[in-house]
Amino acid sequence: MNDSVLKPFGLHIKQLRKDTALSQEELAARCGLDRTYISGIERGLRNVSLINLFKLAKALDVAPEKLLAFEVDND
Amino acid sequence: MNDSVLKPFGLHIKQLRKDTALSQEELAARCGLDRTYISGIERGLRNVSLINLFKLAKALDVAPEKLLAFEVDND
Structure with missing residues (x-):
């Protein structure tokens, strides 16, 4: 499933970030996370936790549930 | 924020579980997780990861975004 x-x-996160015209650095700063962590998320390398999902949602100014509104790949 | x-x-997870009339043991088995982990989630002790959110959503037969549709406490 990973x-x-x-x-x-x-x-999906990358698209939401671009929709708000934020750089990875800017998003990272808003979340209090590292830019390399944001980069890892966008490349599908990070299994983000609930707390960080809420930080991302706040930083992206969207409802938290919107972060999970994407289509899972069929495999 | 934690x-x-x-x-x-x-x-919220506890309510969704009760809505589907599953015990903690049954939900755990459906997710491939331990019952003590489900218990920890319901007591607010676990910072669940994205992968486990998707396992929970599938086991509870709800859209993943529904798991994040709850009100955060103001503090």
Whole structure:
């Protein structure tokens, strides 16, 4: 299940970040996370925790549930 | 932010589990997780990862975004 969730999640976060015209650095600063961590999320390498999902949602100014509104890859 | 997210999340998961008339043991078995882990989630002690959120959603037969549709405590 890992790649089928983490990869599309990463692309979804990247799109939401671009929608708000934030750089990875800016998003990282807003979340209090490292830029390399944001980069890892967007590449599908990070299994983000609930707390960090809420930090991302706040930083992206979207409802938390919107972060999970993406299509999982079929595998 | 931790308790203000994890505690209401735990209560939300507990309610969703009860809505489907599953015991903690049954939910754990469906997720491939331990019953003590489910118990920890419901008591707000676990910072659940994205992968486990998707396992929980599948086991509870709800859309993943529904798991994040709860009110964070103000603190």
